[in-house]
Amino acid sequence: MTAPIIAVQGLRKSYGDVTVLDGLDLEVARGEVLALLGPNGAGKTTTVRILSTLLRPDAGTVTVAGYDVVRSPGRVRAAISLTGQFAAVDELLTGEENLRLMARLSHLGRTEARTRPAALLELFDLTDAARRPVKTYSGGMRRRLDLAASLLSRPQVLVLDEPTTGLDPRSRNDLWAVIGDAVRAGTTVLLTTQYLEEADQLADRVAVIDHGRVIASGTAASLKSQVGAAHVELTTATGIERIETDGSVGDVHRILGDVERRGLLVDSWAVRTPTLDDVFLTLTGQPAEPGQPATTEARELQEIR
Amino acid sequence: MTTLDLTPRVDQSPTGNLGDTLALVGRCLRRSTRQLDTLLLAVMLPVMLLLMFVYVFGGAIQSGMDYVDFVVPGILLLTAGYGASTTAVDVASDITAGIMDRFRSMPIRATGVMTGHVAASMARNAVSTALVIGIALLIGFDAQASALDWLAAIGLIALYVAALTWIAVAIGVVASGPEAASGFSFAILFLPYVSSAFVPVDSMPSVLSSIAAWNPVTPVADTVRGLLLGTPVGSSAAQAIAWCVGLLLVGWVAASVLFRRQR
Ligand SMILES: Nc1ncnc2c1ncn2[C@@H]1O[C@H](COP(=O)(O)OP(=O)(O)OP(=O)(O)O)[C@@H](O)[C@H]1O
Numbered sequence: 001m002t003a004p005i006i007a008v009q010g011l012r013k014s015y016g017d018v019t020v021l022d023g024l025d026l027e028v029a030r031g032e033v034l035a036l037l038g039p040n041g042a043g044k045t046t047t048v049r050i051l052s053t054l055l056r057p058d059a060g061t062v063t064v065a066g067y068d069v070v071r072s073p074g075r076v077r078a079a080i081s082l083t084g085q086f087a088a089v090d091e092l093l094t095g096e097e098n099l100r101l102m103a104r105l106s107h108l109g110r111t112e113a114r115t116r117p118a119a120l121l122e123l124f125d126l127t128d129a130a131r132r133p134v135k136t137y138s139g140g141m142r143r144r145l146d147l148a149a150s151l152l153s154r155p156q157v158l159v160l161d162e163p164t165t166g167l168d169p170r171s172r173n174d175l176w177a178v179i180g181d182a183v184r185a186g187t188t189v190l191l192t193t194q195y196l197e198e199a200d201q202l203a204d205r206v207a208v209i210d211h212g213r214v215i216a217s218g219t220a221a222s223l224k225s226q227v228g229a230a231h232v233e234l235t236t237a238t239g240i241e242r243i244e245t246d247g248s249v250g251d252v253h254r255i256l257g258d259v260e261r262r263g264l265l266v267d268s269w270a271v272r273t274p275t276l277d278d279v280f281l282t283l284t285g286q287p288a289e290p291g292q293p294a295t296t297e298a299r300e301l302q303e304i305r
Numbered sequence: 306m307t308t309l310d311l312t313p314r315v316d317q318s319p320t321g322n323l324g325d326t327l328a329l330v331g332r333c334l335r336r337s338t339r340q341l342d343t344l345l346l347a348v349m350l351p352v353m354l355l356l357m358f359v360y361v362f363g364g365a366i367q368s369g370m371d372y373v374d375f376v377v378p379g380i381l382l383l384t385a386g387y388g389a390s391t392t393a394v395d396v397a398s399d400i401t402a403g404i405m406d407r408f409r410s411m412p413i414r415a416t417g418v419m420t421g422h423v424a425a426s427m428a429r430n431a432v433s434t435a436l437v438i439g440i441a442l443l444i445g446f447d448a449q450a451s452a453l454d455w456l457a458a459i460g461l462i463a464l465y466v467a468a469l470t471w472i473a474v475a476i477g478v479v480a481s482g483p484e485a486a487s488g489f490s491f492a493i494l495f496l497p498y499v500s501s502a503f504v505p506v507d508s509m510p511s512v513l514s515s516i517a518a519w520n521p522v523t524p525v526a527d528t529v530r531g532l533l534l535g536t537p538v539g540s541s542a543a544q545a546i547a548w549c550v551g552l553l554l555v556g557w558v559a560a561s562v563l564f565r566r567q568r
Pocket residue numbers: 015018020038039040041042043044045046047085
């Protein structure tokens with residue numbers, strides 16, 4: 001087994017009395033996509049900023065591409081590319097000028113420094129706006145420019161803090177496709193997200209963090225199976241009923257046969273497996289996407305157990 | 306669809322180079338040309354003050370010479386000081402806009418970003434100083450200076466701008482935001498008033514005159530005045546250079562350390 005490209009051990013960070021990271025452990029293999037999932041204030045951004053050499057850890061060790069973030073920050077910076085939680089582009093320059101600047105600062109060769117900005121503007125659907133100052137861009141356009149800037153340098157590790165916040169569904173799909181391409185080319189991706197769908201779609205592995213610790217990690221599927229079994233969901237005039245199932249054709253057939261024999265009036269039915277939402281609620285005791293109440297599905301699932 | 310190469314580069318240099326700094330100088334020069342309102346203010350403000358001092362207060366101030374001749378060197382320093390200090394706002398905006406974090410996470414020279422701001426400040430000041438000199442000559446500023454004197458005066462003003470700009474950069478890095486940083490430019494605007502820039506120090510009440518005697522603007526103003534009007538320069542030249550070099554070093558070291566500081 002090769003050494004992990006990101007290794008975090010016992011990471012601690014506090015601001016005054018507030019402990020933000022409380023012994024966080026994390027490993028990411030080369031070429032892997034890891035999603036950090038956690039509610040607001042869980043410490044996702046703090047972790048990302050320490051990995052990107054912007055913050056100094058209080059305790060613990062963090063290495064990226066084999067280099068310690070505190071002792072060899074230059075080496076770490078040469079290996080990574082960061083897209084922070086908020087767009088980091090120059091408002092007074094045009095989109096094209098922003099990318100040209102970043103290309104020069106990334107020490108790309110002459111040819112690449114010339115061709116990549118245009119190719120990335122094209123890829124992120126910004127060619128038409130390329131010569132306009134960024135201050136005239138919409139929020140989503142800024143975000144796309146920001147992401148384009150991060151892909152300029154062909155980093156070994158792409159660090160993305162909530163990359164799709166503020167993107168419309170099409171741009172989000174486009175971005176997922178580009179990230180997929182980068183991963184196939186060998187890039188390692190560490191991303192934070194509050195969108196469970198995103199973690200599900202993009203990530204090989206999900207690490208759920210809460211109060212500065214990893215409270216669960218594994219593939220999305222393994223996390224879901226920790227939470228509970230699949231069930232058949234029946235929507236009737238009086239409400240929703242759930243019946244546990246192992247998900248096999250025979251078992252579902254048996255359940256539906258039972259339903260028919262009892263003469264229940266069913267409006268619709270479906271086989272449901274637990275969502276990451278359920279995982280989240282079960283593990284952290286709060287809904288994943290803050291500000292929204294827990295989905296009825298998740299709440300009922302808790303009641304059943 | 307696209308043939309964009311996304312293969313990770315494993316050979317990226319962990320250190321910056323001169324090219325980074327040049328690219329960042331280019332960035333700040335571009336930004337300056339897109340903030341014409343700021344540039345205009347940096348020129349209009351001193352010109353208006355010049356006209357006001359000469360035509361409104363001038364008659365009442367005993368300077369021992371034509372007041373326009375006395376005041377122009379002071380106005381030049383005020384122009385320079387104000388133009389330099391707005392750099393604090395630029396640096397603070399870079400931080401709040403998040404772009405500073407992007408720069409700090411890249412393998413570039415720590416001082417490159419700030420050198421970019423300083424170079425742009427020098428360029429902006431060259432423009433505004435030239436305009437103020439032009440207007441001063443139009444309203445009767447009667448310089449008694451050789452080309453070499455002019456060169457020395459301009460050199461000293463440039464050093465003064467560089468020193469104040471580096472201090473401004475350090476202030477911009479520690480300021481909580483652009484608003485706080487703009488307080489600094491306001492303070493710098495007042496620095497010349499308690500110096501020999503606009504009135505002779507010995508005409509001030511004793512408390513103020515001892516402050517003025519210690520104000521770094523005083524030796525700089527006296528030296529520029531001496532060079533341009535042929536009045537004695539004396540020890541003020543050495544003091545002026547010492548002050549400027551000292552402030553420049555303090556600003557440069559503070560800015561460099563603060564920039565890479567990880568909290
Ligand atoms: N500079 C700071 N000073 C004091 N507290 C801070 C500072 N930065 C972050 N915190 C605190 O650290 C905690 C974790 O913040 P962090 O930004 O890492 O959370 P997050 O998981 O990224 O949240 P979100 O989903 O809202 O982005 C929060 O409680 C926050 O208030």
